Amino acid sequence: MASLNDNLAPAAPTAVPPTTAPGIRTDNVTRHYTMGEATIRAVDGISLQIDAGDFVALLGSSGSGKSSLLNLIAGLDRPTSGSIVVQGSDLAKLTRLELAQYRLRTVGMVFQSFNLIPSMTVHENVELPLRFAEVDRRERAKLSREAIERVGLAARIDHKPTQLSGGEQQRVALARALVNQPKLLLADEPTGNLDSKTGTGIMDLIDNFNRTLGMTVLMVTHERSLAERYARRLIFLADGKLVADEPNIPTHTQGVRQ
Numbered sequence: 001m002a003s004l005n006d007n008l009a010p011a012a013p014t015a016v017p018p019t020t021a022p023g024i025r026t027d028n029v030t031r032h033y034t035m036g037e038a039t040i041r042a043v044d045g046i047s048l049q050i051d052a053g054d055f056v057a058l059l060g061s062s063g064s065g066k067s068s069l070l071n072l073i074a075g076l077d078r079p080t081s082g083s084i085v086v087q088g089s090d091l092a093k094l095t096r097l098e099l100a101q102y103r104l105r106t107v108g109m110v111f112q113s114f115n116l117i118p119s120m121t122v123h124e125n126v127e128l129p130l131r132f133a134e135v136d137r138r139e140r141a142k143l144s145r146e147a148i149e150r151v152g153l154a155a156r157i158d159h160k161p162t163q164l165s166g167g168e169q170q171r172v173a174l175a176r177a178l179v180n181q182p183k184l185l186l187a188d189e190p191t192g193n194l195d196s197k198t199g200t201g202i203m204d205l206i207d208n209f210n211r212t213l214g215m216t217v218l219m220v221t222h223e224r225s226l227a228e229r230y231a232r233r234l235i236f237l238a239d240g241k242l243v244a245d246e247p248n249i250p251t252h253t254q255g256v257r258q
């Protein structure tokens, strides 16, 4: 496996040229939950296309279906109807094993609540996806150290999650999402539990992954201002439907050579 740092320049302005191949395509996707007599249309016929290498924010009020849609694209859940194609793979056609491989190799995910394993050190948390991918021990150690260095946590490598600040824990989660070199980063309110300065540090890292690794980013957020600062496209959901789709010029990169 190639070293992470082979293709990692330190930061922008070394940008990966944008491609126009579709990274994600959904066609009339629905996800209905049945609760007794009631049917909740959490995702209610969403068709969208996201280019590989893009940085897209998914906005909408609480209950609008953002996490439900993200979980479908992540392969954590299956749609009630409709299709989802990611990097050329039609998720509905994958076997359970192939879907597990997809989650392991194609997608990196971060959540509002970090979801680290408390009994494991930073290093053990980050190398876990490599263990699942059966990468050999020496390579695992090297790749996880590189990912940890990339998020600036080399000095905390043997700490447990409870010995870290919230921002540091989210950086560990980012290193874990990055370690398998996935094409797609799905982030569900990644700064939701952080103060704004710490959140900005996390967003700068995600932005850096997008620019220097060419990772497609799809990020859920409540905060329009955060989305406008970083995303190149804003997609709005309401009641499980796509209600607006707008290009955006991220304000935080103004002045940075693209």
Ligand SMILES: Nc1ncnc2c1ncn2[C@@H]1O[C@H](COP(=O)(O)OP(=O)(O)OP(=O)(O)O)[C@@H](O)[C@H]1O
Residues within 6 Å of the ligand: 033, 034, 035, 040, 041, 042, 060, 061, 062, 063, 064, 065, 066, 067, 068, 069
């Ligand atoms: N497992 C489930 N079973 C039943 N209903 C669910 C389930 N998961 C989500 N829902 C419902 O689906 C709708 C969409 O939920 P979802 O979590 O996708 O919203 P969201 O936009 O992410 O909201 P928030 O901003 O609060 O995180 C909500 O009405 C929710 O109650």
Ligand SMILES: [Mg+2]
Residues within 6 Å of the ligand: 066, 067, 068, 188
């Ligand atoms: Mg949510």
